[in-house]
Amino acid sequence: MTSFCDKRLNSPDELERVREDLSEHRNSDTKSVCVCIGPGCAAKGANRIYELFCEAVEQSGAQVKVKAKGVGCHGLCECGPIVIIQPGDIFYQRVEEPDVAEIFRETVLSDRIVERLLYEDPSTGKKVKSPNEIPFYKAQKRIALAYNGVIDPASIEDYIAAGGYTALPRALTSMTSEEIIAEVDVAGLRGRGGGGFPTARKWRSCRAAEGFPKYVICNGDEGDPGAFMDRAIMEGNPHSVLEGMIIGAYAIGSSQGYIYVRNEYPLSVERLKEAIKQARQWGFLGEDILGSSFSFDIRINRGGGAFVCGESTALMASLEGRPGEPRAKYIHTVESGLWGRPTNLNNVETWANVPAIINNGGEWFAKMGTEKSKGTKVFSLVGKITNTGLVEVPMGITLRQIVEEIGGGIPDGKSFKAVQTGGPSGGCIPAQHLDTRVDFDELTKLGSMMGSGGMIVMDEDTCMVNVAKYFTAFLQKESCGKCTPCREGLSQMLDILDRITDGEGKVGDIESLEVLAELLEGAALCALGKTAANPVLSTIRYFRDEYDAHILERHCPAKECRGLFRYEIDPETCKACGICLKNCPADAISGEKKVPHVINQEKCTLCGTCWEKCPFTAVLKV
Amino acid sequence: MPTVTIDGCKVEVEKGATILDAAKKAGIWIPTLCYHQAVSSDASCRICMVELDRGDWKQLVTSCNYPVRRDIVVYVSSERAKLARNGVMELLLARSPESEELKALAERMGVKETRYPKVTESQRNCILCGLCVSVCEQIIGQSAIGFAGRGVERVVAAPFRQPSEDCIGCGACAAVCPVGTIKVRIHHDQQEVEISPFKSRAKLLVCKQCGAPVVSEKVGELALDKLKISSEEFRELMRLCPKCRKSKTVEQIRTVVFEEK
Numbered sequence: 001m002t003s004f005c006d007k008r009l010n011s012p013d014e015l016e017r018v019r020e021d022l023s024e025h026r027n028s029d030t031k032s033v034c035v036c037i038g039p040g041c042a043a044k045g046a047n048r049i050y051e052l053f054c055e056a057v058e059q060s061g062a063q064v065k066v067k068a069k070g071v072g073c074h075g076l077c078e079c080g081p082i083v084i085i086q087p088g089d090i091f092y093q094r095v096e097e098p099d100v101a102e103i104f105r106e107t108v109l110s111d112r113i114v115e116r117l118l119y120e121d122p123s124t125g126k127k128v129k130s131p132n133e134i135p136f137y138k139a140q141k142r143i144a145l146a147y148n149g150v151i152d153p154a155s156i157e158d159y160i161a162a163g164g165y166t167a168l169p170r171a172l173t174s175m176t177s178e179e180i181i182a183e184v185d186v187a188g189l190r191g192r193g194g195g196g197f198p199t200a201r202k203w204r205s206c207r208a209a210e211g212f213p214k215y216v217i218c219n220g221d222e223g224d225p226g227a228f229m230d231r232a233i234m235e236g237n238p239h240s241v242l243e244g245m246i247i248g249a250y251a252i253g254s255s256q257g258y259i260y261v262r263n264e265y266p267l268s269v270e271r272l273k274e275a276i277k278q279a280r281q282w283g284f285l286g287e288d289i290l291g292s293s294f295s296f297d298i299r300i301n302r303g304g305g306a307f308v309c310g311e312s313t314a315l316m317a318s319l320e321g322r323p324g325e326p327r328a329k330y331i332h333t334v335e336s337g338l339w340g341r342p343t344n345l346n347n348v349e350t351w352a353n354v355p356a357i358i359n360n361g362g363e364w365f366a367k368m369g370t371e372k373s374k375g376t377k378v379f380s381l382v383g384k385i386t387n388t389g390l391v392e393v394p395m396g397i398t399l400r401q402i403v404e405e406i407g408g409g410i411p412d413g414k415s416f417k418a419v420q421t422g423g424p425s426g427g428c429i430p431a432q433h434l435d436t437r438v439d440f441d442e443l444t445k446l447g448s449m450m451g452s453g454g455m456i457v458m459d460e461d462t463c464m465v466n467v468a469k470y471f472t473a474f475l476q477k478e479s480c481g482k483c484t485p486c487r488e489g490l491s492q493m494l495d496i497l498d499r500i501t502d503g504e505g506k507v508g509d510i511e512s513l514e515v516l517a518e519l520l521e522g523a524a525l526c527a528l529g530k531t532a533a534n535p536v537l538s539t540i541r542y543f544r545d546e547y548d549a550h551i552l553e554r555h556c557p558a559k560e561c562r563g564l565f566r567y568e569i570d571p572e573t574c575k576a577c578g579i580c581l582k583n584c585p586a587d588a589i590s591g592e593k594k595v596p597h598v599i600n601q602e603k604c605t606l607c608g609t610c611w612e613k614c615p616f617t618a619v620l621k622v
Numbered sequence: 623m624p625t626v627t628i629d630g631c632k633v634e635v636e637k638g639a640t641i642l643d644a645a646k647k648a649g650i651w652i653p654t655l656c657y658h659q660a661v662s663s664d665a666s667c668r669i670c671m672v673e674l675d676r677g678d679w680k681q682l683v684t685s686c687n688y689p690v691r692r693d694i695v696v697y698v699s700s701e702r703a704k705l706a707r708n709g710v711m712e713l714l715l716a717r718s719p720e721s722e723e724l725k726a727l728a729e730r731m732g733v734k735e736t737r738y739p740k741v742t743e744s745q746r747n748c749i750l751c752g753l754c755v756s757v758c759e760q761i762i763g764q765s766a767i768g769f770a771g772r773g774v775e776r777v778v779a780a781p782f783r784q785p786s787e788d789c790i791g792c793g794a795c796a797a798v799c800p801v802g803t804i805k806v807r808i809h810h811d812q813q814e815v816e817i818s819p820f821k822s823r824a825k826l827l828v829c830k831q832c833g834a835p836v837v838s839e840k841v842g843e844l845a846l847d848k849l850k851i852s853s854e855e856f857r858e859l860m861r862l863c864p865k866c867r868k869s870k871t872v873e874q875i876r877t878v879v880f881e882e883k
Contacts, residue, residue, distance in 0.1 A: 306772070323769065328665050330688050481750065481769075481776030482666045488713035488742060491774055495741045512737070519709040522682040522702070523668045 008283035011291040012169035015160075022161040030065040031108055033057075034084040036149060038073025038232055039267075040389065041080035045097065046070075049081050052100040056108075066108055069158075072236015073228075074149035076136050077389040079119065084149065089130035092117040122386075122408065136387050139405050141368065141394045143376050144192075144352040148236035153271050156278040159239040165284060167358035171247045172292040175358075177207060180251040184354070186362025188374035193219055193310075193347030194422065194451045195527070196373070196440035202344055206334040207252045209342035214254040217319070217338065217345040218245055220261040220268060221303045221310040224423030225474060227454035229378040230348035232390050234261065234268035237352070238275035242298065244354030246284060249296045252344050257298040260315050263305050272300055307424075307478035311526050312337075312345045314480065325480045326526035347452065349378055369395030373439040377453060383420075384459035386411045393438065400434040403457060414459040417558075418542070422451025424471045424478075425531035427538025428464060447538040449531070463560035464543040465550055469497040471535035475528065486529030489520050493536060501561045505551035510540060559621035562606055566622060569610075571596035573618035580610035580619060627695045628672075641672055641685035641696055650698055652685050653707060653731050655714075655800045656751035661760045663687035667751045669714070671706040673697040682706050712736040718747035721801040742774045746819055748803040750776055754795035764788045767795065767820060780820050791815040791824030791838030808835055829863035831870075836863050 009015045035041075035050040053068035060066065074082045079093035085107050092103060092114065099117060106112045118127040119134050131137045142148075151158035159165065171180050185200035206214060218241060222230040233241060245257050261268050276298055279285040287295045301319055308314045309324040316338045318324035337343025353375060357365050366374045373395040379402065380390050386408030393402060399419055403409065410416050418428040427448030429436065436442050440450045458467065476490040493516050496509050517533030524530045540547060549555045556564035569580070569589075574596035581589045581597055588604040591597030596618075599610070611619040623634040626644035633648045640663070645652050656667035665684040672685045675695040682703065685696075697703055711728050716738035718724055724747065728734075744750075752769070755778060759765045766788035770779040780786030795817065796804040807816040813826045815838045824838035836842065846857055859867055 328684065328687055330683065477773060479773040481771070481773040482664075482752075484666070484668050484710050484713055484749070487750070487773060487776065488717055491741045492713065492716070492738050495739065515709070519706060519713075523671050523706045523710055525665065525668070 008281070008286075009290060010283065010288075012173055015165065015169055015290065019160055022157055026161055030067060032086045033066065033068045033104075033108060034071045034086060034149060035068065036072070036074040036080060036082040036084075037070040038077070038080075038148075038236060038390075039228060040073065040077030041082055044080050046081035048097060049083065049095055049100055052097060053083075053104065056100060056104040060104070060109070064109060069152040069155075071150065072148040072153050073145075073232035073390050074131075075140075075145070075390040075392075076134070076387060078387045082149075084131070089132075091119060091129065091131045091134070093119050136389070136391075136406055136408065139397065139401055140392055141376050142392045143356045143365075144233055144240070144349050144378055145236070145390070145392045146356070147240065148232060151237065153236050153238055154274055156239060156275065156282060159237070163359075164239050164355070165243055167355035168243050168246055168284065169290055171250060171358050172290055172294060177251045177253065180247060180358065181207065183362040184251075184357060187357045187365035188362075188369070188372070189350065189353055189357060189365065190373065190440060191347060192349035192353070192377065192452065194425070194449065196450055199346060199350055202334060202346070203248060203252055205332065206254075206342050206344040209335045211336075211340075211342045213256055213341060214252055215338045215341060215343040216245055216249045216252060216254045216257040217312075217315070217343060218257065218259040218351050219310060219312070219315060219345055219347045220259055220265070220272075221315060222262060222265075222348070222452060223307040223310050223478075224452055224454040226380060226382040226456050227423060227452055228380050229390065229453045231265055231268055232378070233348050233352050234265065235271050238268075238271045239279065240352040240355055241272070241348055242275055242279050242284070244351035245298060246289065246296055247354050247358060248344065248346070248351065250294050254344070255296050257296065258319055258338075259298060259300045260303060260309070260319060261300060262303040262309075269300060269302060276300070306480070307474075308480045308526070308528055311528055313526065315345070316343065323480075325482045326528070328525065349453070370437060370439045370442075372441055373450075377438060377450065379421075379453045379455045381407050381455050381457070383455075383457040384410050384414065384462070385457040395439055396437045398435050398437055399429065402438070402455070403434065407457065410457070410459045414461065416457070417460050417462055418458045418464065418467075420448075420456040420458065420467065420471075420535070421454070422449035422534070423454045424475050425449060425528065425534055426451045426454075427534045428458070428467060428542065429538070430542040447534060447541055449534070461558055461560065463501075463556050463558035464539040464546045465497065465501055465556075466558075466560050468536045468539040469494070469501055472497055472532070475532045479529065479532075483523075483525035483529060485520050485523040486525065486532065489516050489524070490529075490532055492516055493533070497536070500547065500550045501556075501564070503550070503554045503561070503564050505547075507551065509551060510544070510547050513540065566601055567599055567604060567606065567608070567611055568620050568622050569597050569599055570618045570620055573616055575616050575618070577615070579613050579615065583609050583613045585609060624690050625693045626690055627693075629696075629698050635690055637691060638689050641674075641683070641688045641690060641694075642670060644690060644696075645672075645685060645698060652698055653711075653727055654686055655727070655749065656753055657686040658753050658757070658798050660798075661753065661756035664752050664756065667714070667749065668710045669707055671703055671710070673700045673703040707731065708733050712738055714749050716740050717742050717744050718749050718801060721747035721749075721803075723801045724749070727800075745777050746803045747801050748778060749801050750778065751800060752778075753798040753800065754778060754804055757794045757798045762790070762792055762794050764790060766790075766822065778820075780822060785820065785822040789817055789820065789822035789824065790840035790844060791817060791822065792841045792844075793817065810835070827861060829866050830858075830861055831866040832863060834863040834865070836861070 033053045037046045050070045057068050081095045083092045083095045181200050181203050189199040190196040303309050306324045309318045311326045314324040314326040333343045376392050376394050378392045418430050420428045472494050476494050479486045481487045517537050520533045549557050559565040586605045588600045628648050631648045633644050635644045652670050655669045663686045665687045670685045671682045674681045674683045711733045715736035766786040793806040796806045805818045814823045816823045826835045827839045827842045
């Protein structure tokens with residue numbers, strides 16, 4: 001690749017000249033094949049597809065100017081691997097290795113569209129060409145993910161050519177620290193990591209705090225089950241995080257930043273490392289950034305695999321090399337954080353929003369969203385949903401729009417039961433509240449929370465007691481064990497939930513759970529413990545009948561808890577084929593030819609083999 | 623100085639003092655387990671919760687480490703504060719049902735029994751308050767023990783759960799343990815002191831005159847180092863048991879006072 005910059009840039013003017021050179025060089029006759037190599041697509045073999053496109057480009061010679069690039073997560077993971085051809089915005093989905101040659105020959109070289117690889121709109125049955133025609137993308141609004149799927153995350157030139165690093169020189173040359181903070185204040189940006197604390201207020205407190213040096217930290221310890229928002233940003237557009245941090249550090253008066261990335265994200269670490277190296281080379285990090293006399297540098301630290309390290313004080317303890325355990329926050333970290341110095345910690349997505357706010361102004365950002373929740377929020381949409389993937393939506397959109405329009409509803413004709421937001425500390429929101437608008441305070445009112453953006457959709461086959469048990473077990477395992485309510489209280493809650501799902505629940509168990517929940521909320525040391533009871537409380541609040549059915553009737557209405565439902569053969573549907581009989585390991589099924597089979601309930605071990613094997617779905621869970 | 627109003631009783635404390643300091647000054651008892659004035663507060667046991675009035679809302683805080691920075695209103699005997707403290711006590715009783723010390727504290731708090739079954743394994747009733755770890759690190763300066771494991775697996779242990787060579791057998795951990803988990807055992811036959819349950823052993827310093835155990839040798843050395851007195855006579859004196867030291871001192875005084883005259 002031609003290098004446009006062999007020395008540090010010493011002024012915003014030099015940067016603009018390089019940007020002009022870059023866009024001239026990238027004139028429109030160059031085609032690009034953007035292969036999504038985000039985690040979802042990579043799991044389906046996208047890396048190999050990217051290699052094949054690279055080979056095809058090499059072999060094609062000079063017929064046409066073309067470039068293959070691996071890009072960050074495009075969002076519609078369900079339909080991966082995704083390949084987009086530019087110009088034209090041609091969106092190919094479920095691309096497999098044999099398709100590469102065809103795409104290259106037809107679309108890249110001959111400008112013809114390969115119809116069969118286009119996305120088919122399930123409501124109209126029509127094939128659509130570009131992402132903005134796909135319902136999944138239509139209702140989205142992308143700020144943090146704006147360049148995901150467009151730029152090569154390993155190339156700073158791509159980021160600059162796309163308009164990256166324009167906010168930084170603006171902030172450094174024409175804005176004072178207070179003006180930057182005021183702009184973020186006008187934007188109404190709130191912490192995207194879960195708490196929703198106003199970012200500008202945090203920055204201002206840290207700026208005003210006494211003590212030096214001051215630190216800024218980017219929290220990339222994304223640990224919620226089913227969440228991959230921050231990962232997609234770190235892997236898809238690492239420079240946006242760096243640019244946000246540099247602007248924040250300048251506003252706060254910090255000269256050292258840290259990015260704390262969870263150990264399970266090696267690609268994020270690699271991308272960020274490369275980005276930091278490039279930013280240093282180009283003069284966006286280090287001494288005297290763009291000739292402004294402001295100096296700032298960033299280091300990456302990898303987590304050790306503890307969920308609790310996503311909590312700010314535990315994260316800082318871990319950064320200091322001590323065990324990752326939280327401490328009381330009666331004195332805030334903006335006053336005394338890392339090594340006892342004023343420290344400002346924000347989540348990956350929060351930092352990634354900053355450049356756009358500086359570029360477009362706080363008012364532009366504040367136009368999106370609700371009264372108290374502005375801008376957009378990235379969610380990872382998983383579970384029983386048709387379009388699994390990553391979405392960025394304006395605040396104020398309803399949960400129904402996310403689940404039905406963007407997510408495409410529940411697959412297999414099943415009905416929606418609940419959506420779990422906010423990760424393990426969040427709660428389950430039932431169908432009657434689907435028209436709730438996505439907003440920090442609205443979700444909290446429902447007993448859930450915004451959290452960092454995990455969104456798990458559940459259908460009628462999901463047992464809500466089991467869901468509560470899953471999250472409680474997760475948190476009990478991830479509790480650091482420092483404080484009594486979290487360590488002992490969660491173990492007691494799990495013990496009760498275990499009994500209920502085993503059919504050994506007692507009258508009064510629900511009340512015991514509520515007592516423990518209240519104790520956790522009031523007495524636990526950190527946010528992990530204080531919110532740990534939310535999954536239990538929200539399921540009791542909205543699905544108390546399911547708890548009652550488990551406890552009073554020894555029955556699991558969703559037929560998920562083993563032992564709390566039984567298998568029966570429907571004599572009408574049974575064709576007496578004998579498959580269940582042959583496969584039953586307990587000899588519990590009797591029957592003859594042409595006579596519907598019967599399960600002997602006393603012998604049945606509830607293994608579910610008959611239910612799985614029956615070709616006529618005659619075995620029912622009742 | 624900021625004023626703390628505890629259950630209606632007003633006391634003034636230094637800025638930065640804790641609610642617990644203020645309560646002591648006001649003569650109001652708040653139960654504590656992981657608090658010890660010799661070491662920094664970790665607020666891990668949560669038994670000292672009180673309710674802090676923030677005007678439009680009330681918050682439960684730990685009194686042992688909440689710093690008083692301005693005038694505040696606190697309730698120790700409010701229903702919510704009591705429920706929280708008693709709830710924590712019930713959880714601890716479920717974990718460590720055999721500790722007499724814990725039962726006595728529960729009784730003083732008015733908690734008669736726990737509604738919870740025993741679901742977490744404790745090492746000899748250890749409630750993981752961490753005082754032993756803090757005192758070993760902050761006061762003795764040895765850090766022979768620390769926390770190992772996470773969550774319900776958490777235990778206090780020496781590295782690799784082996785007897786630690788850093789343990790000097792001082793017994794400070796046993797002295798601060800609020801639930802009687804840590805014990806000092808003297809093995810007279812081997813002239814050793816053992817800190818249980820860590821299984822660390824240290825050679826005993828035996829009185830040169832009568833053969834009675836004094837302290838562990840390492841503690842003796844450490845104490846002499848800290849005293850910075852180089853007089854060999856004094857050092858010799860310190861190697862005697864308190865009884866023999868007394869009689870030796872009396873002897874010396876007699877020689878000096880009466881015989882030299």
